[in-house]
Amino acid sequence: MDALKKARTACSTSKYILENAEPGEGQKNKHQGSRETPNGCVNPAGVCAGESTSKRRHCSYSEDDVRPWLPMVTQCDAEDEESRCDKKSRTKEGQVLLFYKYVDLADPADICEWQRELCRRLHLHGKIRIAREGLNGTVGGALISTQQYMEAVMTHPYFTDMNIEDFKTSQGGHDSFLDGLVVSIHQEIVPMGMDPMLVSFKDAGCHLTPAQFHEEVQRHRNAKEREEKTNTVFIDCRNFYESRIGIFPDAITPDIRKFSYWPEYVDKNEAVFADKKVLMYCTGGIRCERGSAYLRSKGICKEVLQLKGGIHRYLDQYPDGFFRGKLFVFDNRYAIQTNQDVIAECFHCSKPWDEYEPCSSKHCHQLVLSCPSCRTSGLTTCCRRCAELALDYASGEDGKTKTKKRKEECTCTKNRERIPVEKLDSSSACSAIKVDGVKPCRGTGSTRDVQS
DSSP, rough: OOOOOOOHHHHHHHHHHHHTOOHHHHHHHHHHHHHHHHHOOOOSSSSTOOGGGGGOOOOOTTTTTTTTTTOOOOHHHHHHHHHHHHHHHHHHEEEEEEEEEEEOOOOHHHHHHHHHHHHHHOOOOOEEEEEETEEEEEEOOOHHHHHHHHHHHOHHHTTTTOOGGGGGGEEGGGOTTTTEEEEEOOOOOOOOOTTTTTTTTGGOOEEOOOOOOHHOOOHHHHHHHHOOOOEEEEESSHHHHHHHEEEOOTTTOOOOGGGHHHHHHHTHHHHHHHEEEEEEEEESHHHHHHHHHHHHHOOOEEEEEEETTTHHHHHHHHHTTTOOOOOOOESOEEEEOOOSSOOOOOTOOOOOOOOEESSTTTTTEEEOOOOHHHHHHTTTTHHHHHHHHHHHHHHSSSSOOOOOOOOOOOOHHTOOOOOOOOOOOOOOOOOOOOBBBSSOOOOOOOOSOOOO
C-alpha cells in the first residue's frame, strides 16, 4: 500500500511538471526522464481492448495513473533491433515470455493502458488478459525488448514481488504473434467460467518445485510398474489438443476442449478424486491455481498438489525428464520442441506427426495434424464437413462470393462429447477410432486466447 501511495504521489508530481512545461519539454523528457516521471509518455487517447465505447478512457494524467512505470527507451530502440534481422533471424534471436500474476488490482483499466503503452514502446506483440484478480500474458519480440519488459513489470508497485523466475522464456519473437498486440480486460485472467470471488486463487493447492514434482511422478510411476494400488491421481489440467502432442506418461488427460469445462469435469468425476492425493499440472501454472482451488472447494480430496511454473519450468530443470513430446503454446508457433519423441499421429493416415496447422476451411479455427503426404493429397481440414465447406468456398457456391467468413465452431467440434466420465481404473483418456474410414471428431482448439 505504501508503494502504491508513493507511486500515485510520483504520478501527481509528474502531471504538474508536464502541465507547466514549456512547449517541447514534454518531448524532451521522453528521452531524458527518470523513473520518477512518466518520461513524457502521453499515451494516445484510445480504448483498451475489451472495453465498451461507454467506458472509453482518455489517457490524461491523474493521481491514479500508473504509466510512470515505463522503460527509459524510445520505440525506435526495439524497432531498430527488429529491422536489423530478417524474419528467420528475428525468430532465432528473439524471445517469447509466458507469465502471470494473481494480485488484487484496484483499477484494471489503468493496468491495461500501461501494458498497451509499454508493449508499444518496446515493439512487442502478444496477448495480455487483465482482470481484478491479476495479469496473464504472453509477449514476444527482440531480446532487448523482452528484458526491458520484465524489468518494467517487476518495478511496478503491484508486481514488485515478481522475480525473473516468474517469466517463462522460449525462443521466438515478434513474429510468433500474427495478430499483433491484444490487451484486454476480462472477469478472469484465465477463463474457467467461475466467479473469482467464489473460487479464488488464494485457495489453491500446495505448490511443488520441479524437483519435488519429479520425485512425486517417480514415486507414482514406481507404484504403477509394481502394479501396486496407488492413492495418487496424476492429472493434466490442459485441453485435449495440448496433451495430444505432449504428455507425462501415466497421467490422466481429460478429453475436454476448454478450461471452462474443468469445473463440470470435476463434478462428473468426483469418484475419481474422492479420498485421493491429486497431483496436477498445466503449461505454465496458471490453470492449476484456480483449477486446484475448485477441487479443494469440493472437499473430496485428501490433498491437492500442483507443479509450480508448469511444464515450462519443469523442462528447464529436467529437459530429459518424464515429459514426452512437444509443449503446446498459445501463439503461432503452436508448440515448443522438447525432445525427439513424436507421440501424436496424422489425423488421416495415422503416421507419427505432431505439427499443427490451421484447418484450411475458411469457416473454421481448429488446428489439424496432417502429415506432408496427406496435405499434398489435399487432406488439410479437421473433418469431412469442413472439407465440403472448403470445396464450396473454392467453387464460389458459398454466398456467390469469396468474401472472408467469420471463424466459427465447426460441426465436428459441436458434436464432441462435452464432458467425459473417466473409468476408475483408467490412466488416460480414450483414443479416437476410425469410423467408415474417417476418424471421428478431431476438432481442436485455437490460439485466439492466452492460457498457460
